[in-house]
Amino acid sequence: MKHTISVLVENEFGVLTRVAGLFSGRGFNIESLSVAPTLDPSISRMTILTRGDDQILEQITKQLNKLIDTIKVIDFTGQDFIEREMALIKVTAEEETRAEVLRIVDIFRAKVVDVTPRSYTVEITGAPAKIDAIVELLRPLGIKELVRSGPVVLGRGSKGWKGAE
Amino acid sequence: MKKTGSQILLESLVLEGVDTVFGYPGGTVINIYNDLMDYPIKHILNRHEQGAVHAADGYARATGKVGVAIATSGPGATNTITGIATAYMDSIPLVVITGQVPTALIGNDAFQEADIIGITRPITKHNYLVKDVKDLARIIKQAFYIARTGRPGPVVIDLPKDVQMASTKFEYPETVEIRGYKPTYSGNPRQIEKAVKMILAAKKPVIYVGGGVTLSDASNELLGFAETIQAPVTTTLMAMASFPRNNPLSLGMLGMHGTYYANMAITHSDLLIAVGARFDDRVTGKIATFAPHAKIIHIDIDPTSIKKNVRVDLPIVGDLKDVLQKMVADLGGHADKVKELVATLAPWRQEIDGWKAKHPMAYQASDKIIKPQYVIEKLRELSNDDAIVTTEVGQHQMWTAQFFEFRQPRTFLTSGGLGTMGYGLPAALGAQAAFPERQVIDISGDGSFQMNSQELATLVQYRLPVKIVILNNNFLGMVRQWQQLFFDRRYSQTCMELPIDFVKLAEAYGATGLRATSPDEVEEVIKQAFATPGPVIMEFKVAREENVLPMVPAGAGLNEMVLAS
Ligand SMILES: Cc1ncc(C[n+]2csc(CCOP(=O)(O)OP(=O)(O)O)c2C)c(N)n1
Numbered sequence: 001m002k003h004t005i006s007v008l009v010e011n012e013f014g015v016l017t018r019v020a021g022l023f024s025g026r027g028f029n030i031e032s033l034s035v036a037p038t039l040d041p042s043i044s045r046m047t048i049l050t051r052g053d054d055q056i057l058e059q060i061t062k063q064l065n066k067l068i069d070t071i072k073v074i075d076f077t078g079q080d081f082i083e084r085e086m087a088l089i090k091v092t093a094e095e096e097t098r099a100e101v102l103r104i105v106d107i108f109r110a111k112v113v114d115v116t117p118r119s120y121t122v123e124i125t126g127a128p129a130k131i132d133a134i135v136e137l138l139r140p141l142g143i144k145e146l147v148r149s150g151p152v153v154l155g156r157g158s159k160g161w162k163g164a165e
Numbered sequence: 166m167k168k169t170g171s172q173i174l175l176e177s178l179v180l181e182g183v184d185t186v187f188g189y190p191g192g193t194v195i196n197i198y199n200d201l202m203d204y205p206i207k208h209i210l211n212r213h214e215q216g217a218v219h220a221a222d223g224y225a226r227a228t229g230k231v232g233v234a235i236a237t238s239g240p241g242a243t244n245t246i247t248g249i250a251t252a253y254m255d256s257i258p259l260v261v262i263t264g265q266v267p268t269a270l271i272g273n274d275a276f277q278e279a280d281i282i283g284i285t286r287p288i289t290k291h292n293y294l295v296k297d298v299k300d301l302a303r304i305i306k307q308a309f310y311i312a313r314t315g316r317p318g319p320v321v322i323d324l325p326k327d328v329q330m331a332s333t334k335f336e337y338p339e340t341v342e343i344r345g346y347k348p349t350y351s352g353n354p355r356q357i358e359k360a361v362k363m364i365l366a367a368k369k370p371v372i373y374v375g376g377g378v379t380l381s382d383a384s385n386e387l388l389g390f391a392e393t394i395q396a397p398v399t400t401t402l403m404a405m406a407s408f409p410r411n412n413p414l415s416l417g418m419l420g421m422h423g424t425y426y427a428n429m430a431i432t433h434s435d436l437l438i439a440v441g442a443r444f445d446d447r448v449t450g451k452i453a454t455f456a457p458h459a460k461i462i463h464i465d466i467d468p469t470s471i472k473k474n475v476r477v478d479l480p481i482v483g484d485l486k487d488v489l490q491k492m493v494a495d496l497g498g499h500a501d502k503v504k505e506l507v508a509t510l511a512p513w514r515q516e517i518d519g520w521k522a523k524h525p526m527a528y529q530a531s532d533k534i535i536k537p538q539y540v541i542e543k544l545r546e547l548s549n550d551d552a553i554v555t556t557e558v559g560q561h562q563m564w565t566a567q568f569f570e571f572r573q574p575r576t577f578l579t580s581g582g583l584g585t586m587g588y589g590l591p592a593a594l595g596a597q598a599a600f601p602e603r604q605v606i607d608i609s610g611d612g613s614f615q616m617n618s619q620e621l622a623t624l625v626q627y628r629l630p631v632k633i634v635i636l637n638n639n640f641l642g643m644v645r646q647w648q649q650l651f652f653d654r655r656y657s658q659t660c661m662e663l664p665i666d667f668v669k670l671a672e673a674y675g676a677t678g679l680r681a682t683s684p685d686e687v688e689e690v691i692k693q694a695f696a697t698p699g700p701v702i703m704e705f706k707v708a709r710e711e712n713v714l715p716m717v718p719a720g721a722g723l724n725e726m727v728l729a730s
Contacts, residue, residue: 010345014294018286025287055472062469068291068311071345 002031003050003057004083004153006074007064008161011037011044015069019046022063028052032150039162043071047152072161076153085151086125088113089135092142093120101141108134119144127151170298170329171196174262175204177305180337183233185209185224185598187217191237192277193264196329209598209627212619214241216591218248219617222257223592226578227553228599229382231258231312238264239277242323243284247585249319250288254582255403256380258317260308267327268296281323290318298331303338310341315348316467317380348466352483352491360438360462360479361495365502367436369458369513370396373419376403376581377441377465377485384408384574386489387440393496395507397517399427401442402562403581406571416517417526420448421717422563425524428723430517431456439463441485444474445582454722464488524715524728526567535684537561537636537707540691541568544606544634547691551576552604553596557589557613560642561634563713565608587616590633594620597629604632604695611637611661621674624700632694633702635667638709646712650727651719671702680704 009015016035023030031049038045050060057075064073093101093115101120105112108130114121124134128151135146154160168176174197178186185207190198201208211217214236221232232252236245242263252259266275271294282294291311293304301324308320364370378387384407391398391414398408399416408415416427431437437459442448449455452475460478463471464485471480481488496503528538541564548554554569555578556562562579571577578596580588593607614635624631641659648656668678677697681690687705694701715726 014282014286017283021286059469059473066467066469068343068346 004076005048007046008072010069034150080156081153083151083153085128086149087131088147089122090145091138097141167332168335169332171200173301181309186233187220188235191241193238193326214244215248216620218245219591220595222252223595224599227596235262239279242281251583251585252319253288256317258312259319261321265323265325268325285321292321294323298333306338349482350484352481352488356481357491369434370436371430371434372398372438374400374404374440375442378407381485383486390489406577407574409572410570426520429520432724434459437461443470450717451722535707545569549604555589555593555607557609558584558586559610560713561610561636586613591620593631606632608634612641625675635704636707667704676700678702682706
């Protein structure tokens with residue numbers, strides 16, 4: 001089963017390796033990981049996508065909590081949350097395909113952020129499924145390069161985690 | 166007044182109450198060693214950094230205080246790894262200080278550089294690279310706090326040479342504030358209430374005790390709890406000494422080389438109360454047949470230990486001392502029901518007594534050849550009641566656990582989790598440094614002894630009168646036993662045929678060496694060793710192919726014990 005976890009950690013060097021090492025040391029797989037500082041610059045927020053049954057997930061969250069640098073672990077499983085990912089897609093845009101690329105970009109409310117005579121670079125944000133979908137449509141037209149950020153998530157509703165509790 | 170990094174380190178150690186450190190100097194810690202001469206801290210110069218860390222570990226296990234070791238960068242630091250991992254696996258509080266090349270050179274493959282933070286990350290509770298002398302005092306305060314609180318463990322502080330030399334105003338923080346680290350000490354009262362209900366309803370309970378009881382100094386609470394409900398108690402290797410073996414409720418050790426009756430009790434129990442134990446595979450055997458009829462209550466300060474290996478019906482996170490006290494208090498409120506329980510458990514205790522009578526812990530005695538178990542029994546008989554015993558790893562370790570009959574907490578120091586050969590001698594050294602007046606005995610095999618035998622020099626230099634017992638079978642006995650039982654007696658690389666003269670070796674170092682080759686010499690050698698001041702090696706030429714029994718073969722269930730060869 002897929003799980004989305006947010007981990008709030010001290011923004012210090014070496015913390016990322018600690019978290020990553022915790023996964024690799026126990027043979028747990030990280031599917032995607034994104035990290036950046038929060039409103040409070042002394043705290044970083046990681047969004048981790050991983051897979052495993054309930055027992056594995058329980059171990060993962062407990063182990064994450066056990067790290068001295070971990071301030072809070074939020075497991076979004078079974079919760080309502082907003083999930084967004086960003087991708088940059090460099091797609092072949094020759095005479096015959098330019099219009100088709102632009103049509104797709106328009107339908108997905110994506111943006112062209114770089115143009116050359118032979119390519120468009122498209123920026124898109126959305127749920128990972130939406131990005132999968134545009135990638136599938138652009139693929140036959142020729143994707144030269146693709147980068148995805150991995151999702152970031154926040155819980156829905158007015159409550160928020162601002163820092164110190 | 167301003168102080169240098171190395172002075173700040175030493176000031177802080179003094180403020181933490183550190184009186185003894187173990188270590189080995191080198192270029193990147195030369196400033197610390199220089200300043201050390203001005204501070205009231207005793208430094209013991211081990212002969213290898215692994216020895217220094219094991220010694221600090223033995224000191225910590227014997228005293229309950231945080232052990233401290235110092236090593237230089239690069240090879241010094243990498244030599245500490247086995248010691249750190251040993252302490253990590255057994256949750257021993259240590260602070261290990263390693264020198265590091267100057268910050269400007271870190272990452273440049275400088276002379277004697279090693280990424281010790283990277284290397285020790287998976288084997289420490291936490292580690293620090295100090296980049297600014299202004300952070301040093303806070304980091305040391307945190308390191309000691311982290312090492313000894315919650316589930317204890319080793320903490321490494323990597324200290325670059327330029328940080329040792331830089332200076333700043335010294336202020337040792339009074340308190341520690343770490344946002345993400347708040348161990349749970351107090352057991353949840355509702356969970357405890359539920360536990361008491363389950364206990365009062367049990368017919369065949371067993372208390373299964375692990376090393377946590379020693380770590381939280383809860384032996385008395387454990388004894389009170391067990392006696393209140395009159396339930397049998399079985400311990401892991403790590404908990405051996407935390408419950409008196411001569412108490413009628415004691416079942417001794419469980420698991421692979423545990424007693425027949427402990428393993429039968431586990432197999433037939435209807436309630437297992439796990440206290441500071443982690444369901445190691447050497448304890449459970451095949452998980453599917455481990456305590457198949459029992460509900461499980463698991464008490465531990467570390468939530469990650471719970472439900473890691475086995476299903477748990479009732480988890481209680483908290484310090485064992487606190488939880489056991491509350492449990493006894495709660496039981497006190499149900500005096501009538503407790504009385505009833507004690508009566509209800511009578512048939513269960515009888516059933517266990519039946520198993521005890523049928524298969525007691527025993528071995529085949531001999532008057533021709535020295536049986537290792539006999540040596541252990543004699544040691545027990547002739548040693549002081551508060552003697553501290555360390556072991557190496559192998560058959561001798563198991564025989565010690567089986568036959569020494571420990572009675573007092575912190576008197577049995579052994580590498581349980583990692584199983585480190587070479588642990589016992591330096592650990593004994595550390596314990597003896599902590600308690601110069603007490604009797605300290607290292608029980609060893611001929612193989613393990615040779616892993617850190619250089620520490621004999623340290624014993625002699627500091628006049629630490631450790632008594633070393635070598636049960637010499639000229640084999641890596643425990644591996645040979647497996648080869649005999651499971652590999653058709655193909656003794657690949659386990660025969661240590663070269664006859665080392667351990668008596669002469671002792672003498673070469675300036676210690677005393679004694680030897681027994683027949684059973685009638687055993688008692689005399691032990692008596693003479695105990696009467697001799699200073700370190701002594703006692704070499705016993707023992708039966709070469711004796712096996713540790715009973716045994717649960719690897720992968721089998723506790724109910725499938727092999728009782729005799
Ligand atoms: C550092 C290390 N290397 C290897 C092992 C594997 N090992 C476990 S027991 C053992 C044999 C120990 O032999 P000895 O010290 O002579 O004790 P005996 O079993 O004969 O009592 C070995 C090699 C280990 N536990 N630790």
